[in-house]
Structure formats: C-alpha cells, structure tokens
Amino acid sequence: MIGWWRRQSQATRFEWYVRGSFYTQVALSPLFLGGLVQLEVAPGHRFVLIALLVLHTAVCLVLVHHGIGAYQGSRPRPTGLILVGGGLTAVGLVAGYLAYPEPTPGHPDGPAAGLLLVVSVTYVSALAAAARPRTSIAVAVACCGVGVLHDRTGGTAIALGSLLIGVVLAYRVSLWMLVVVRELDRARHVQAGLAVAEERLRFARDMHDVVGRTLSVVALKAELAAQLARRGRAEAVDEMLEVRRIAQDSLTEMRAVVLGYRAADLDVELAGARALLASAGIECRVIGDGSGLPASLQGALGWVVREGTTNMLRHSEARTCTVTIDASPAAVTVTMCNDGVPSGAPPRFGSGLIGLKERIADLGGTVTVERLTPDRFQLSVHLPAAPVLGEGAVPA
Structure with a gap:
C-alpha cells in the first residue's frame, strides 16, 4: 500500500486526500450528529429511521463521487442524483415533523430537529461537491427555513445556517484547490515535454549545420569529379581525394555532435540544466x-x-535535484540525484543511459544507476582524470 502511494504523482495524492476527506465526512456525519443530538425515537420508528439514513447516506456518497468528477470536467453533472438526494432529504424532514411535531419533554429539541440537522448537513455536504455554490446555499437556506418552523426564536436556524454555509465554502475551496493542483501538474508535464523537444530541436539544428552543409559540398565535388573524369582530366583524382577528406572531416564533426563535445563546457551544460529544470x-x-x-x-x-536532465524531465516526478561534482587529481565523479522515482521497479538502463554508458566506457569510466530509500534515483559517472580514448571516442 505504501509503495503504491509513493508511485502516485503529487496531484493524484492530493486528489485522493480530497476525495477521502469528502467521503469520510459524508459517511460519518449521520453517526456523529445522530449521537450528538441523541435521536430518541419510538422503537417502531427506529428501523425506518436507520433504513432512511443508510439509503440517504449511500446516495450522498455516490453524489459526492460523481460531483467531484463533474467539477473536474470528466463526467456530466449528476442532476438525477441531486434530485434523488433532495427528495430523500425532503421525505425525511416531512416524516420527522409529522411523527414528532413537538420537542421531546425535558429537551429543547425533538427527534424532528435532530433529523433535520443530520440529513441537511449530509445532503448539503454532498450537494456542495456536485452543484453550483448558489444552489447549495439555496438548499441550506431552505433547511434553515424548516428549522425556523420548529424553533420560533430562530436560534436553531442561525446555528444550522452558519454550519451549512461553512460546509459549502470549505468544500468549494477544496475542489478549487484540486483543479488548480491538477492544472499545475499538467502544465509541469507540458513544460517538461517542451524542454525535451527544445533539446531535440537544438540537436537537429547541430546535425543539420554539420552534415547538411558537408553533404552539399560532397555532392558538388563528386559532380565536378565526374565531369572531369568524362573528359579524361587528371584533376578528377584530386577532386575525389578532396571528397574523401571532406567526408572524413564531416564524420569527425558528427561524432563530436553525438558525443556532446560541441558544448562549450560543463558549466554551460549545468546552467542549461538548471534553466530547463526550473x-x-x-x-x-x-x-x-x-x-x-x-x-x-x-x-x-x-x-x-544533458542526458541526466533529459531523463529526469521525461521519466520522473521530481521536485528537487542535486548535482554533485567531486574532482580530484586522479578522477572526477558526477552524481545526479532526484526525488522523483516514478515506480517501484528496480532502476534499469534505457536506450539513452545505454548510449551514455558506452560513451563513458570508451573513456575508461563507469556509469551506475541506483534507487535510494525511499523515493530517490541516483545517476553516478566516474571518470579518470586522464581519459583513455577507446574505439569510437573522439578527443576534444
């Protein structure tokens, strides 16, 4: 259960918290309020009262569930459930006042007033999640009007009205915060996608600048060599040798782009990473x-x-990241640690990390990834101070 909870995004956790608090309040309100006002009813009415409250609470719970979805725009407004819940509330109030029109002897209120408090708070709480605020407040005012009929002084109506309006405002603020958190989460993912797309576009521009220009020159030189060869000119050999030289230079430049050696220095990449992550x-x-x-x-x-930043943006739910550079005369170690492990699966090398591991291995270094308790992911690269150039490595 704890592992499942940690795998969820911050927005999903907040939504479950809001839903859980709504469900709990609606489900427990009849028990709490019923015990608070001590509904004293005749034994013959007790079964009917319990059945009514159970059915009323169940409808209100379903109303809350559909209402939150409607507020987020994922489902239509539950008009039918609103009417059913309102009808059950009205039936409960009318039945209560018909069965117990007068207060209980020795008490300021009777079962009818207690039933008004229980069903009105439960229904208005559910309605606040499913209907517009003005509708919920109108129902709250109507419940207060029923309270006035029972308590001529208006004290019950004022207390009940304050409670119901407070419930409506608290629910609407919570739902508004839920939508804001969801929008911020979507905006974060969009920004991360844009950052990755910008990095890909920059790489594509570099490849175009290096390879596109060179291929154009190679095409022209090859055409010139072909024309010279048709005429039996010895210069054709020189032109083809020039084509070979240009192709070799282009290959070297392309490898430099792929390996990231066209970047100015490590500080430039760190500054870019900070901007993208921010x-x-x-x-x-x-x-x-x-x-x-x-x-x-x-x-x-x-x-x-660059690779660690891209992976973090694409595959994590990170909120913080720490880059540590530990340099000594013999070796240098760079560690990137973030708090956004997306799942409980063990860390593994994807295509980007495999490519990074191969490039670092060509220089005599090592790449390791590991999960740190409870939700941290760490990428570590260790390189000797004097890299050993292997096959495929390109010197600076």
Missing part, C-alpha cells in the same frame, strides 16, 4: 565546480548532465 518546477542545486577540468572531461561530463 521551467518544469524542479529545484536544482549544484555542489562542486568543474571549471578547472580538462577539456576532454568537460565535454564528456557535459553530456552526462
């Missing part, structure tokens, strides 16, 4: 400084920060 509502704190690291490490660790 736009998604994630607080990012950086501990340590990598400005004095060699250029080869700057580029590799810049790619680590």
Whole structure:
C-alpha cells in the first residue's frame, strides 16, 4: 500500500486526500450528529429511521463521487442524483415533523430537529461537491427555513445556517484547490515535454549545420569529379581525394555532435540544466565546480548532465535535484540525484543511459544507476582524470 502511494504523482495524492476527506465526512456525519443530538425515537420508528439514513447516506456518497468528477470536467453533472438526494432529504424532514411535531419533554429539541440537522448537513455536504455554490446555499437556506418552523426564536436556524454555509465554502475551496493542483501538474508535464523537444530541436539544428552543409559540398565535388573524369582530366583524382577528406572531416564533426563535445563546457551544460529544470518546477542545486577540468572531461561530463536532465524531465516526478561534482587529481565523479522515482521497479538502463554508458566506457569510466530509500534515483559517472580514448571516442 505504501509503495503504491509513493508511485502516485503529487496531484493524484492530493486528489485522493480530497476525495477521502469528502467521503469520510459524508459517511460519518449521520453517526456523529445522530449521537450528538441523541435521536430518541419510538422503537417502531427506529428501523425506518436507520433504513432512511443508510439509503440517504449511500446516495450522498455516490453524489459526492460523481460531483467531484463533474467539477473536474470528466463526467456530466449528476442532476438525477441531486434530485434523488433532495427528495430523500425532503421525505425525511416531512416524516420527522409529522411523527414528532413537538420537542421531546425535558429537551429543547425533538427527534424532528435532530433529523433535520443530520440529513441537511449530509445532503448539503454532498450537494456542495456536485452543484453550483448558489444552489447549495439555496438548499441550506431552505433547511434553515424548516428549522425556523420548529424553533420560533430562530436560534436553531442561525446555528444550522452558519454550519451549512461553512460546509459549502470549505468544500468549494477544496475542489478549487484540486483543479488548480491538477492544472499545475499538467502544465509541469507540458513544460517538461517542451524542454525535451527544445533539446531535440537544438540537436537537429547541430546535425543539420554539420552534415547538411558537408553533404552539399560532397555532392558538388563528386559532380565536378565526374565531369572531369568524362573528359579524361587528371584533376578528377584530386577532386575525389578532396571528397574523401571532406567526408572524413564531416564524420569527425558528427561524432563530436553525438558525443556532446560541441558544448562549450560543463558549466554551460549545468546552467542549461538548471534553466530547463526550473521551467518544469524542479529545484536544482549544484555542489562542486568543474571549471578547472580538462577539456576532454568537460565535454564528456557535459553530456552526462544533458542526458541526466533529459531523463529526469521525461521519466520522473521530481521536485528537487542535486548535482554533485567531486574532482580530484586522479578522477572526477558526477552524481545526479532526484526525488522523483516514478515506480517501484528496480532502476534499469534505457536506450539513452545505454548510449551514455558506452560513451563513458570508451573513456575508461563507469556509469551506475541506483534507487535510494525511499523515493530517490541516483545517476553516478566516474571518470579518470586522464581519459583513455577507446574505439569510437573522439578527443576534444
């Protein structure tokens, strides 16, 4: 149960809290208020009263459930349930006053007044979640009018009216907060998606600038070499050698883009990560400084920060993130830790992390991911101070 709760987003947790508080109040109000006013009824009426209250409470619970959905826009307004609940409330009040028109001897009120308090609070609480505030307040005023008929001084009506209006306002404020939290959660996911899309667009622009320009030159050079070859000119060989040189340079530049070495340095990537995470509502704190690291490490660790940030935006519910840079003469370690583990499954390498692991391995380093109790995810990269260039690695 605890694991399931931790897997839910903050917005979902808040919604379940609001729903739980509404359901609990509607379900327990008849028991609490009934015990408070001590409904003293004849034995023959007791079974009828209990059956009425159980049916009335059940209808009000269903009304609350559908009403919250209608307020969020996920289901239509439960007009039928509103009418059924109102009808049961009216039947209970009329039956109570017909059976007990006078107060109980020795008490200021009677069973009819107690029944008014129980059914009116329960129904208005449910109605506040399903109808507009003016409708709920109008029903509350009508219940107060019934109280005036029983208590000529108006004291019961004033107390009941204050209670009912307070319930209506509390319910509507809670529902308004629920919608605001849901909208903020959706906006956060949209911002995260936009941040990832912006990063992809930037990468696409880099690829276009490097590969597109070079391929255009290769096409022109190849066409020129073909024309020269048709004429038997020796310059065709030189042009083809030039095509090969351009293609090799383009391949080197493309690898540099893929490996992230075109980034200025680690500090630039950290600043970009902080801006992207802030736009998604994630607080990012950086501990340590990598400005004095060699250029080869700057580029590799810049790619680590970029990949870790992208994964955090796409796959987590993080609220905070801490980036720690621990540099020594022998090695440097970068750790990215966030509090947004989305599920109870053990951490695993996705395609992005697999690519990152391969690139770091080419430099003689290691990549590890792990779950920290209770809901934290940590990405750690360890690199020697003098990277060992392996196959596929590109020096800075």
